[in-house]
Amino acid sequence: MPTYTAPTKDMQFVLHDVLNVTKSDIPGYDELEADFTGAILEEAGKISSEVLAPLNVVGDTEGCTLENGVVRTPKGFKEAFEQVKEGGWPGLDMPEQYGGQNMPYVMGTAVGEMFSASNQAFTMYQGLTHGAASAILAHGTEQQKDTYLPKMVSCDWTGTMNLTEPHCGTDLGMMRTKAEPQADGSYKISGQKIFISSGEHDMADNIIHLVLAKITGGPEGIKGVSLFIVPKILVNDDGSLGARNGVSCGKIEEKMGIHGNSTCVMNYDEATGYLLGEEHKGMRAMFTMMNEARLGVGMQGLAQADVAYQNALEYAKDRLQGRDVTGAKNPDGPADPLIVHPDIRRSLMDQKSFAEGARAFVLWGATLIDQAHRSKDKDADGLISLLTPVIKGFLTDVGYDMTIKAQQVYGGHGYIEEWGMSQYTRDARIAMIYEGANGVQALDLVGRKLAQDGGKHVMAFFEMVKSFIKENAGKDADYDRDFIEPLKQASKDLQAAGMYFMQNGMKNPNNALAGSYDFMHMFGQVCLGLMWARMGLAAKTALDGGTSDAAFYETKLATGRYYMARQLPMTATHLARIETGAETVMALDAANF
Template sequence: MPVYMAPLREYRFLLHETFNMSQYAALPGFRDAPLDVVDAILDEAAKLSEEVLQPLNQIGDREGCKLENGVVTTPKGFREAYKTLVDGGWPALVADPAFGGQGLPNALGVIFNEMVSSANMAFGMYPGLSHGAYSALLHHGTEEQKKTYLPKLVSGEWTGTMNLTEPHCGTDLGLLRTKAVPQADGSYRITGTKIFISAGEHDLADNILHLVLARVEGAPQGIKGISLFLVPKYLLKDDGSLGARNGVSCGAIENKMGIHGNATCVLNYDEATGFLVGEENKGMRAMFTMMNEARLGVGLQGLSQSEAAYQNAAAYAKERLQGRSLTGPKAADKPADPILVHPDVRRMLLNAKAFNEGARALLVWTALQGDLSHASDDAIVREFADDMMALLTPVVKAHLTDRGFANAVEAQQVYGGHGYIEENGLAQFVRDARIAMIYEGANGIQALDLVGRKLAANGGRAVFAFFKRVDDFLAEAGKTEKLAPFVVALSAARKDLEAATMWFMENALQNPDNAGAGSTDYLHLFGVTAVTFMWSLMAKAALEKLDGAAEDKSFYETKLKTGLFYVERVAPETALYLARIRIGAAPLMAFGADEF
């Protein structure tokens, strides 16, 4: 039976010691998050995740969601768990107080979401998607729409979805066919079919607010003619209560590889009543507000499955007896040694452990930038924060999900044949993790977005700002002898990243295939560099504690050893990524179609 324990000590180390969140105490949102409040929130979130959600994870995987007579039911226990979530006020954690939210920093929100996703990824998608819908309406909805719909989304009484994909188009949304016909009362009639709609229909909430991309009749072709519409499952009466069922229905639940506890639906719109969100033909701008938030959430899912898989594999490796240590028996009183003694088992476990801690730091740091982009009263701080959010969103989404899936597979490998048996839970972590590499923009698309759009934005301002932040750290850290391994590794990674960036600037314009051929390698080069930076920040914080009067010295000593593993074993990968990038597109494009 798999288990999960929220890494509370890790969260506190990041918030209180590495990033010193209290330095922002005077800013909006942070004012209401003093250390004692943050710690209490973390404790309660851990209880919810460990005691309520994790026990339902395998149940949801086995039972899945069921569609009967147009009604979707979620697995046993999900409705009660969702009520517990809502009663605890968790959907309101980081939402705007003007609509019933608590207004706390999003850095706390991503930590809460990591716990929920680690405990039960399929369940966590229901409130996760609702928050994305909330964000889209908050930034692009009319005042009347906000007043009508946001309080219910914030409370969790209603949930939300995002409807992009159609049967004939995936990432290329310019091909969508769902149409919107204007009505005399200002509403629109929405007709079309959407697929792969997570949490598209369920029995957890009284109403579901679908955000739907469609094309108004006569609008331009391609993405320039796409608009965004709010299509409620139930229309509202004048007093705000639920009225008639709208013309949207679930045609099927997808039979998929993982996340069985989440209802991934085919939704059919048959002249459903919809309301324009934002301006006509500006739907992609509004939807990207939702998608960018979702992409950070998906990166979080990659980390969460890596963490859950690692915790179980590490516990198994300490207990499973098989073979003897290469340097002689370590458990002479037993018939064999625990498999943890074997270097290759340790390699797999430490790959996950070092990644999890570094990736978590990157996720929290990025979320803090998002908070500062809104809350800071310093224009320079806001600009840097905005740039980092834009630059790092594809990196967090793709790097964390690729590595998270790989770590789940290696954790399954630690179990040997027992990892292939469903009851032990590792197979579910692998299956659930796999989707995170695909949805909200497949990882290859994230890489193209990074190389093709994010690097060039504002004349490369964001990537050079990242370089400067790293350089400032290196200049200071170089004065501390004990940080030398981290300084050396970060300097080398930063040098490789800059060399790759300049190579694209020199070679991508003359042959765009060069950018496409090297984009995934560049994204992971950036990811490893960013995580190496995070490890360097954590090492500095840990050394400061060890040089002081820290009580929990073993925690900081282990933190440093884990960081050394990452910078010595993983960070050198940047040289390989750079070498691949410099080869260019020729080896890939040399083949004719008939040679595949």
């Protein structure tokens, strides 16, 4: 059975050596001393490896079952959920006013990676609740916050988001779910939603559904969409649970992965709902939840890649196969371990350099969210808005690829279920699809985010990279060669791609959209290049200062050099593809495919 070890040491390195969180002026960051963050991460790592990880295979093999309208979760899930609740983990970064611990979002993100890596399907129950609570916190009335948030922050009640319908996915303006206004100010919600993660289960006393619907008589299309709070069980004025609402689970979807999470078809039959936010402004409220979810999904790509890598590494060290071409490394045994072979090393280095770079990227993104929310910094908000589709799209695409590489290390055993590697690949696959398929993320990046606020935020990103290069170049020849020069070239490629879109996208928008997927990956590679340059600098500084843990920092430098030399040059390939424009992409008539 696969195992999981929480990467707490690497998280501490990113938080303190790279991001220097205690030196930040973001409110609350001065409390993030290394001993404090270390204690939190160690405890989260313990529950991840000892409680959640052993249930990962259980959830995959048992799945969820629907009996008389009630979904039964896999064996052990309810007990584990209680342990997570008792530890206060669901409310780690939620306001104290509603029972949370008010820690920065960056700490919730680090803990979330561990929980997702150990058991993604399980962690989705609390993750979606966090997103729904965030939407209510941002857009709800005081009464709505007081009614729902204390129970949701504790996960006594869980939450969902209901967007997709059988006939429409991304094009939400086509939705048919209706909301009929009632005399008491509530609405009757009728319609069907599909692919609803955690839509029905037996681990909470109530489930608070956030449902997109169109108010009768409202505008057509997306402008007529509103967001509603629709509890599974209605809540009385005194906070107690009342009558069952007109919402039910019609079916559990049979899926490729995340079997331990109940992905439901939800039926709303004149269910009582309450408007969240303004009429016909549902997408504004839902995006609070969707943007948080997209960052969380990007983190899932990293998490599955990391746990798959951990197990592939152990297998490569243990499995004897063939001899090292430069001379036997295990002369007393029948063969050498797999890890001696260059092709296995290449695969493992791809995985390791991605996981560590992606971790830094995700945690940096979390600090931008803290800066935007805690410091009311509009520039930080604009930058993380720009980076959100990159985090979601790039990290889930590459994270999935890395689970396949890990599976490949096992050879035939990677394809056999008893070794557990296929689950990581199957679970990682959904992350490329839900919360907006990655092609949509690329279109959002190129079609909306680049031009947002007159291109201010993408220009700020380029200036950030340029400033980093200028401040740190010329101090050390090896660092310049290994980190600065590759980052400089990759950044130039990214800027050239942006210039191509500006010059050619106006006369033919397809020239930009045909290159959007390459651009998203290119942007992601530059972001990881920036992270590795920052991590390389931190490692070099530690070594120059006479650290007592030289092996850790030397390993970090070697891993970073690998990424900069073997992965970052892919930006040139993406640029070449982008600059071919739309002609070859759009050449065939639909009938000729």
